[in-house]
Amino acid sequence: MDDPVNAVLFMGMSLVLGVASRHLLRGTRVPYTAALLVIGIAMGSLAEYGTGHRLGKVGDGIRIWANIDPDLLLAVFLPPLLFESSFSMDVHHIKKCMAQMVLLAGPGVLISTFFLGSALKLFFPYNWSWKTSLLLGGLLGATDPVAVIAFLKELGASKKLTTLIEGESLMNDGVSIVIYMLFFRMVTGSSFSWGTVFKFLATTSLGAVALGMAFGLGSYMWLGFILDDTVIQITLTLAVSYLAYFMAQEGAADVSGVLTVMTLGMFYASVARTAFKGERQQNLHHFWEMVAYIANTLIFILSGVVIAEGVLRSDNILTHQENAWGYLILLYFLVQLSRVVVVGSLYPFLCYFGYGLDWKEAIVLVWSGLRGAVALSLSLSVKQSSDTSAYINHETGILFVFFTGGIVFLTLIVNGSTTQFVLQMLEMDKLSIAKRRILHYTKRQMMTKAQEVFGDDEELGAAADWPTINKYFTCLNNTDEEHIVEQIHLSDMRILLLNGVQAAYRGMLVDGRINESAANILMQSVDGALDFGPLSDWNGLKANLHFPNYYKFLQTSWFPQKLVTYFTVKRLEFACNISAAFLRAHRIARQQLHSFMGDNEIALAIINESVKEEEDAEKFLEDARLTFPEVLHVVKTRQVGCSVLHRLFEYVQELETVGLLGKTELVHLNDAVQNDLKNLLRNLPLVKIPRAHDLISSNPLLGSLPSAVRKQIVGHTKEAMKLHGVPLYLEGSKPNGIWLISKGVVKWRNSKRKLSFNPTFANGSTLGLYEVLIGKPYICDIITDSVVHCFFIEAEKMLSALGTDHAVLWQESSIILSKLLIPQMFEKMSMQEARTFVAESSTMSTYIAGEAFQLTDNSIGLLLDGFLKTLGSLEPITAPAALLPSNGKQLSYLVETRARVMLFNS
Numbered sequence: 039m040d041d042p043v044n045a046v047l048f049m050g051m052s053l054v055l056g057v058a059s060r061h062l063l064r065g066t067r068v069p070y071t072a073a074l075l076v077i078g079i080a081m082g083s084l085a086e087y088g089t090g091h092r093l094g095k096v097g098d099g100i101r102i103w104a105n106i107d108p109d110l111l112l113a114v115f116l117p118p119l120l121f122e123s124s125f126s127m128d129v130h131h132i133k134k135c136m137a138q139m140v141l142l143a144g145p146g147v148l149i150s151t152f153f154l155g156s157a158l159k160l161f162f163p164y165n166w167s168w169k170t171s172l173l174l175g176g177l178l179g180a181t182d183p184v185a186v187i188a189f190l191k192e193l194g195a196s197k198k199l200t201t202l203i204e205g206e207s208l209m210n211d212g213v214s215i216v217i218y219m220l221f222f223r224m225v226t227g228s229s230f231s232w233g234t235v236f237k238f239l240a241t242t243s244l245g246a247v248a249l250g251m252a253f254g255l256g257s258y259m260w261l262g263f264i265l266d267d268t269v270i271q272i273t274l275t276l277a278v279s280y281l282a283y284f285m286a287q288e289g290a291a292d293v294s295g296v297l298t299v300m301t302l303g304m305f306y307a308s309v310a311r312t313a314f315k316g317e318r319q320q321n322l323h324h325f326w327e328m329v330a331y332i333a334n335t336l337i338f339i340l341s342g343v344v345i346a347e348g349v350l351r352s353d354n355i356l357t358h359q360e361n362a363w364g365y366l367i368l369l370y371f372l373v374q375l376s377r378v379v380v381v382g383s384l385y386p387f388l389c390y391f392g393y394g395l396d397w398k399e400a401i402v403l404v405w406s407g408l409r410g411a412v413a414l415s416l417s418l419s420v421k422q423s424s425d426t427s428a429y430i431n432h433e434t435g436i437l438f439v440f441f442t443g444g445i446v447f448l449t450l451i452v453n454g455s456t457t458q459f460v461l462q463m464l465e466m467d468k469l470s471i472a473k474r475r476i477l478h479y480t481k482r483q484m485m486t487k488a489q490e491v492f493g494d495d496e497e498l499g500a501a502a503d504w505p506t507i508n509k510y511f512t513c514l515n516n517t518d519e520e521h522i523v524e525q526i527h528l529s530d531m532r533i534l535l536l537n538g539v540q541a542a543y544r545g546m547l548v549d550g551r552i553n554e555s556a557a558n559i560l561m562q563s564v565d566g567a568l569d570f571g572p573l574s575d576w577n578g579l580k581a582n583l584h585f586p587n588y589y590k591f592l593q594t595s596w597f598p599q600k601l602v603t604y605f606t607v608k609r610l611e612f613a614c615n616i617s618a619a620f621l622r623a624h625r626i627a628r629q630q631l632h633s634f635m636g637d638n639e640i641a642l643a644i645i646n647e648s649v650k651e652e653e654d655a656e657k658f659l660e661d662a663r664l665t666f667p668e669v670l671h672v673v674k675t676r677q678v679g680c681s682v683l684h685r686l687f688e689y690v691q692e693l694e695t696v697g698l699l700g701k702t703e704l705v706h707l708n709d710a711v712q713n714d715l716k717n718l719l720r721n722l723p724l725v726k727i728p729r730a731h732d733l734i735s736s737n738p739l740l741g742s743l744p745s746a747v748r749k750q751i752v753g754h755t756k757e758a759m760k761l762h763g764v765p766l767y768l769e770g771s772k773p774n775g776i777w778l779i780s781k782g783v784v785k786w787r788n789s790k791r792k793l794s795f796n797p798t799f800a801n802g803s804t805l806g807l808y809e810v811l812i813g814k815p816y817i818c819d820i821i822t823d824s825v826v827h828c829f830f831i832e833a834e835k836m837l838s839a840l841g842t843d844h845a846v847l848w849q850e851s852s853i854i855l856s857k858l859l860i861p862q863m864f865e866k867m868s869m870q871e872a873r874t875f876v877a878e879s880s881t882m883s884t885y886i887a888g889e890a891f892q893l894t895d896n897s898i899g900l901l902l903d904g905f906l907k908t909l910g911s912l913e914p915i916t917a918p919a920a921l922l923p924s925n926g927k928q929l930s931y932l933v934e935t936r937a938r939v940m941l942f943n944s
Contacts, residue, residue, distance in 0.1 A: 041095070041098060042102065043627030044096075044098040044099035044102060045099050045102040045103060046099070046100040046529040047095060047096060047222075048096070048100050048102070048103050049099075049103075049736070051096065051337065052335060052336050052339045052340075053097075053335060053427070054330065055077050055339065056074060056336075056459075057337065058337030059073045059074060066164040067193065067455075068455065068799075069450075069454045069455055069456055069457075071334065071338050071454060071459075072450050072455050072670035073388060073448060073658055074334075074338035074339050074342065075338050075339075075341060075342045075345075075450050075451070076342065076344075076451070077339055077342060078338060078339035078340060078341055078342015078344075078345070078346070078555045079342040079343070079345055079346045079447070079641075080102055080342070080346075080533055081339065081342065081346075081538075082100065082342060082343035082345065082346025082347045082350070083346045083350065084097070087149070088776060094187055100343055101347075103340055103343060104340075104343045104344055104347040106340070106421040108415040108418040109287075109417075109419065109423075110244065111337075111340070111411070111415045112295075112412065112810075113283065113295075115135065115282065115333050115336065115411065115506075116295070116296065116299070116336045117280045117283040117295075117299050118276065118280075118326075118329045118330065118333050119330055119333050119334065120208065120211075120279075120296060120299040120300055120303060120328070121275070121299055121303040121306075121326070121338070121732065122281040122303070122326040122329060122330040123208060123303065123330070124208060124299070124300050124302070124303020124304045124306075124307060125275075125303040125304075125306045125307050125326065126323070126326070126823055127204060127205065127303075127304070127307055128197060128201060128307075128565075128566030129307050129308045129311075129562065129565070130276060130566065131198060131302075132196060132205060132304065132308075134198075134200060134332060134392045134393055134569075134712075134859070135198070135201050135202045135205060135392045135393065136205075136392070137331070137387075137391035137392055138202055138206075138253040138387075138388050138391050138392045138395070138488070139202065139205040139206050139209055140209070140381070141211030141391070142202075142206040142209075142210070142388075143210045143212075143382065143390065144213065145207055145382075145384065145488070146206075146210075146211075146380040147179050147180045147210055147213045147214060147217065148177075148217075149376075149379060149380050150179035150180070150376045150379075151172060151175045151179035151180075151217055151384060152175065152371065153172070153175070153179075153372075153375075153379055153380075154175035154177070154178055154179055154369075154372060154376050155168070155171040155172035155173075155174070156171070156175075156908055156935040157175075157177030157369075157372045157376075158174055158175060158369075159171040159438070161181055161368070161917075162365055162369075163361070164434070164437065166347070166434070166926065167225075167818050168429070168718045169221055169225045170225055170434065172221050173218065173221040173222060173224075173225055173413060173420070174441065174442075176214060176217035176218050176220075176221055176437060177214065177216060177218060177413045177416050177420075178373055178409060178413060178441075178442065178445055179208065179217070179376065179409045179444055180211060180213060180214030180217075180413075180694045181208075181210050181406070181408060181409065191207055191281075191350045193571055193926050197558060198393050199295040199399055199402060199403075199466075202227065202395075202400075202403070203403060203406050208296075208300050208325060209297075209542045209560050209709075211296050211300075211406065211412055212243070212246065212300060213299035214412070214413070214416075215294055215296055216239060216243065216294055216297075216308060217291075217414070218244045219242070220235065220238060220239075220583065221380070222419075222420070222423075222933040225429055226423070226429045226430070226913060227429055234911065236291060238573045240294050241292045241293065242293060242294045242297070243294065243297060243921075245286075245292070245294075246286055246294040246295075246297035246298040246301060246785075247286070247298075247301050248292050248298065249285065249286055249293055249298045249301075250282060250286075250300070250301025250302040250304075250841060251298070251301060251304065251305060253278055253282040253285075253298070253304075253311070254278075254301070254302045254305030254310065254693070256311040257274055257310075257311065258305075258306075258433040258942065261274065261310065261313045262313070262566070263861060264832075268314075268317075268318045268321050269505070270324075270463050271313070271318065271322070272321065272322055272325050275322070275326075276391070277331070278302065279299055279302060279303075279508075281295060282295075282298050282299055283295040283296075283298060283364060285298075286298035286299075286752050291381075295413075302884070303564060303646065305509035308509055308557065308558070309554075310554075311553075311558075312554035312557040312558055312561075314549055315425070316758065317745070319785065327784045334754045336408075337410075338411070339408065340411075341414055341443075341446060342410045342447075343413060344418065344439075344443065345414070345444075345446065347442035348418075348421075348436075348439040348440060348443050349440060349443065349535060350746060355593060355689075362437070362440065366441060366442075366444040366445075367818070368441070368442070368842055369445060369865065370445060370448045370449075372454075373407070373445055373449070374407075376403055376586050377404045377407040379405050380860075381400050386529075388400070392841075392908075398464045398466055399466075401460065401461060401464065402461065402464070402466065404458075405453055405460050406453065406895045407449070407458055407459060407468070408449045408450055408453055408454060409445050409446045409449050409450075410446055410471055411446075411614075412444055412448070413437075413442050413445070413446060414442055414446050415441070416442075417438045417439045417441075417442035417585035417743075418439060420434075420435055420438045420439075421435035421436065421439045421461070422435070423746070423903065424436075424438075438663050438768050445668060446639070447494045450531055450654040458682040461911070462882060464744070466565065472856045473514045476530055476533070476534065477801065478491075485632065488511060489820065491739075494819075507602065509826075528640055528643065528644065529571070529641070530632070531624070531635070531640050531643075531644040532572075532644055532647075533568065533852050534575060534631055534634070534635075535566050535573070535627050535628070535631050535644050535645075535648060536567055536568055536573070536575065536625030536627075537574065538626065538631060539564055539623045539624060539626075539627045539632050540561055540565075541624065541627075542547075542623035542626040542627055543557055543560045543561050543619065543804070544557070544561075545626075546619055546623065548684065549624075549680055549681045549684045549685075550677075550679075550680025550683065550684055550715065550718075550719070550797045551619065551654075551680055552615060552677075552810070554617075555612075555615055556615055556619060559579065559582050559616060559904075560579070560616060560619055560620065560623070561576040562578065563576075563578030563579050566576075566578045566607060566646075569901075572647060573644070573647045573648060573651050575620075575651070575723070576620065576651045576652075576654060576655060579616055579617075579620060580654075582612070582613065582615040582616055583616070583617065584660060584762070585606070585609055585762070587760045593680060594873060602759050603757070603759045603827070605670060606759045606761070606825060607666070607759075610666060610669050610825055611669050611672060611673060612660060612785065613658070613662075614658075614662050614669055614670055614673045615673050615677075617655045617658050617659050617662075617678065618650075618659065618673060618674070620655050621652055621655050621656065621659070624648045624651065624652055627647055627648070628645050628649075631644065632645065642785065648774070661783070663691055663801075664783075664800070664852070665781050665782045665783060665801075665825065665826075666782070666825065666827075667783055669757050672724065676718075677764050679717075679718050680715070680718060682874040683711055683714055683715045684715075684717065686711050687711045687712075687715075690704060690707045690708060690711065690840075691704075694845075706873065730755075730757045730829070731752065732781075732830055733780045733827075733829070734755055734778070735752065736750050737778050737780070737802065737804075737829075738802050738804075738850075738869075738870070738873055739778070739804050739807075739847075739850045740752065740778075742846055743840075743846065747840060749838050751831060751835065751836060751839050753832050754831060754836075754839075755778075755829045755830065756829065756830045757828075758820045758827075758828050758829070758830060759825070759827055759828075760826040760827075760828060761822065761825060762822055762823065762824055763818055763822060764819045764821070764822045764826075765820065765822075766784065766805065766806075766818050766822065766828070767790060767805075767806055767816050767819070767820055768816065768817055768821045768827075769787075769788060769813060769815070769817065769818050769819050770815045770816065771816050772815060773806055773809035773814070773815065773833060774812070774833055775806065775810070775830050775832045775833045775836070776804060776805065776806040776810055776830070776831050776833070776836060777804070777805045777806055777820070777828050777829070778803075778804055778805075778830075778831070779799060779800065779801060779802065779803040779804075779805065779826060779828050779831040779895045780828055780829060781801055781825075781826065781827040781828075782800070782801075782822065782823075782824045782825055782826030782827055782828070783798050783799070783800045783822075783823040783824045783826070784798065784799050784800075784803070784805065784819055784820050784821060784822050784823055785797065785798045785799075785822075785823040786798070786799070786818050786819070786858065787819040787821060788817065788818040788819070797857060797858055798823055799857075799869070800855065800869065802848050802869045802870065802873075803854065804851070804853075804854070804870055805820050806820070806912060807850055807851040807854075808851035808854065808855060808902070809916065810817060810833040810837070811844060811847055811848060811851055811903075812903055812917070814901075816927070817918070831912050845882065848882060848902060848938065849876060849877070849880075850873075850880065851874060851902070852880070852882075852900055852940045853872050853873055853876055855900060855902070855918050856872060856876065856900060856940075856942075857872060857919070859918060859919065859920040860898060860900065860920050860942075863898065875942075876940075876942075878940060879942055879943045880940055880942050881941050882934070882938065882939070882940050882941075883938075883939050883941065884937070884938050884939075885904075885936070885937045885939065886933065886935040886936055886944075887933055887934060887935050887936060888930065888932075889932075889933045889934060890909070890930055890932050890933065891930070891931055891933075891939070892929065892931075893921055893923060893929045893930075893931065893932050893941075894922075895923045896943065897922070897923070897941055897942065897943060898920070898922060898941070898942045899915045899920070899921030899922075899939050899940065899941050899942070900918070900919075900920060900921065900939065900940040900941075900942070901915060901916075901918060901919045901920075901921060901937065901938075901939055901941060902917055902918060902938040902939065903936070903937060903938040904916050904917055904934045904935045904936050904937025904938060905917070905933075905937065906921075906931045906932065906933055906934060906937055907921075907931065907932045908929055908930065908931055908932075908935060909929075909931070909932060914934055914937070915931075916935070917938075921939070
């Protein structure tokens with residue numbers, strides 16, 4: 039009986055052989071994964087028929103692994119491989135290529151499954167039922183991520199193509215397992231209606247997405263409480279990948295574990311990646327690279343062992359199937375043909391969506407359709423079931439393993455080993471023109487820097503000469519074809535600047551200036567801008583400066599006003615944080631670009647583009663400073679506080695590096711700084727909006743009223759926080775109250791009066807008061823031009839509190855009218871200046887019908903109520919209206935009805 043301990047020997051030997059293969063094959067064109075598969079086949083063959091003792095303990099270990107349960111094989115190796123692949127994918131490229139991935143993984147796998155199933159039924163002499171034929175077609179119809187990902191990373195294909203192929207293979211894997219589960223149940227006697235099939239597919243796929251998101255969100259929230267323990271953070275990612283897979287496969291009915299882990303990995307890539315900052319993110323990637331390398335090495339060697347064992351142990355059956363090897367070759371060509379059919383039939387759609395697809399990329403997409411360990415494990419499950427099932431005979435199980443193992447071997451050896459030649463033949467293995475131009479310019483800068491260092495090294499300068507030293511600098515030699523890329527282009531310069539902007543965002547995340555959600559949004563805006571011509575990353579951020587539609591729902595009376603105010607201020611704070619980070623990142627990137635390129639005309643053009651892009655961000659922050667200075671103060675306080683603490687942490691590390699601090703002092707100071715950082719992040723400064731009572735009491739209108747009256751009015755005010763673009767009232771509507779603007783800006787709009795300027799009113803303005811006093815509809819629209827904090831007072835409450843003495847209200851209402859109707863005098867005045875001028879330099883008079891009055895040449899009048907006529911004119915003057923002198927002459931006015939006039943001494 040084989041000793042289970044010998045299984046450890048196989049694992050150790052496999053890793054040693056994997057290390058040796060990677061070391062020896064470096065620099066060659068032999069794919070690492072193909073070499074591992076061959077090694078595995080050799081090990082399996084030797085263990086089965088190698089010696090009289092069958093390799094002793096080594097053979098025992100190999101046989102233990104060869105007999106591994108297929109479900110256990112997938113459960114051990116798939117979670118880390120799938121998570122690492124999904125997590126390492128570029129989020130922006132995933133979004134752009136998602137439609138193409140879904141096409142290839144959905145309709146593509148179905149086309150391939152039915153194509154291969156039909157071929158197996160019609161051309162192979164095994165008398166399989168349609169269900170059995172489609173079962174094997176489903177196993178072979180999807181590319182395998184384990185195989186595809188491994189060889190793509192070796193070849194260094196383009197990011198776009200790698201993302202498409204890798205994403206397709208990940209989705210394919212989940213889809214193929216779902217199809218396998220469906221047809222396997224059909225083969226083993228279960229019956230499905232169309233409704234049952236759709237329910238099964240929906241549960242398997244949508245349930246997996248929901249479960250993966252749940253695990254991702256839960257673990258991400260946990261990561262938020264772990265600030266300075268990289269080991270715990272990384273361990274959590276490993277644990278959650280296995281737990282998610284297990285819960286999907288075993289805990290939830292009919293949910294795909296593969297799709298669950300893939301969703302989990304993509305969630306981490308899009309949302310949780312920024313939870314790991316600086317060195318922690320590097321440590322995380324190094325850890326997962328190591329895990330993926332170990333898992334890949336073991337699974338490909340084990341796949342080879344399983345193929346060898348399966349073929350050799352079934353030799354007796356295969357001898358009765360004389361043409362089995364020939365049909366294997368035929369099946370290989372059918373697999374390639376199915377890939378051609380899939381890509382060809384979907385080609386118009388693949389060209390339309392995402393980044394598109396040219397004919398060269400389509401060829402690579404066809405040729406990269408590898409099969410691997412997942413298909414092999416599923417075929418082993420079929421073989422295992424054939425030993426006990428009445429629906430699948432033993433010979434069919436053996437043939438499933440034989441054909442699947444053969445296709446895995448042929449696609450890895452033939453397609454895998456020749457893909458690099460295909461890329462080379464299609465000239466897709468070279469750097470892009472843009473990257474070659476940047477590389478060429480960088481090499482010239484490196485040469486200049488090397489000569490500067492050589493000239494500055496006075497210590498040994500006399501003992502060395504430049505020609506001898508230069509012979510060792512092969513990295514500075516010109517590469518082929520660099521003579522055609524002498525001049526760096528405008529688009530190349532934009533890429534350099536945007537890369538610098540993204541690097542600055544990462545630095546700000548490490549410093550603590552921005553949080554994870556802001557960093558994700560900022561870096562995704564750069565990813566989007568890289569796809570276009572002129573700088574446009576600010577356009578990608580604009581949507582995050584506005585309030586989402588659900589904030590309008592918060593404006594309803596269902597929600598407490600304090601809660602609405604809190605959420606609105608937090609959103610405004612987030613927008614200010616993004617804008618400030620955008621400005622800082624662009625300034626850092628411009629400095630670096632100028633330092634790298636010097637006074638280059640193209641560099642200066644890009645710098646000017648960057649400066650122009652900043653205008654909107656600067657305007658947004660300036661508006662925020664004027665309307666809600668408390669928000670901007672908190673943003674700056676938080677950013678500077680985190681930045682200072684991070685710099686202190688770096689300073690302590692530097693002191694330890696140069697030997698000025700010992701280990702004990704370093705730990706003590708590090709702990710002190712980390713504790714301060716924790717306290718800052720967990721007790722962030724909050725925006726403190728003054729109490730509503732204090733804001734109302736400080737309003738200029740209410741402040742001028744007697745305390746008893748003011749107290750009565752304050753009790754009837756309603757606080758409100760209005761978003762940008764919301765009307766406070768509309769022209770022609772009934773005046774039901776007045777609005778006191780506490781913070782923010784509103785704009786005036788009238789359909790009849792077209793002014794040469796755009797009137798706006800800010801803090802301290804009283805709006806709607808004039809219409810309430812005259813009892814007529816509102817004469818204009820008042821619409822918020824920013825986030826506005828204001829108070830509403832019902833007209834009846836206001837008027838009843840003052841009784842019959844409305845003089846102070848008429849005086850207040852004249853301020854707004856003066857700024858609208860007499861702009862030559864009031865336009866440039868602030869509200870406080872206008873209020874002071876009205877109080878000190880105006881008089882209000884009331885005239886009855888039939889009276890006349892004169893307007894001197896140094897006075898300006900404002901008709902607040904009633905009708906007037908100028909002497910000698912039949913056309914009436916209707917309130918509200920400005921009464922202006924005519925060419926320095928006195929004007930006489932005749933009162934038609936009772937009129938109220940405000941006179942200003944100009």
